Amino acid sequence: MESNHSPHSTRDATAAFEHELQDLVLTAFGHGAAVEGTWEIVSPAADAPNWGVTIEKDAPDDRRFEPTALEE
8 A cells, every 4th residue: 555645744643643642552451441452444435455453561660550530
């Protein structure tokens, strides 16, 4: 699959994706969803790839858990 996107639009799209993914994961976690896991995403378009997504929880360094930060 060829791409006709400029490097600038590709960087913008990647930054937007990363922001939306972070927002999705943190919001889901804040609402009590089981965020850690593996999912298969099947594309409805024959020419588009399917995706495997794995989310793993990293142990925080020395941060203290502050549940009020998730409620803001």
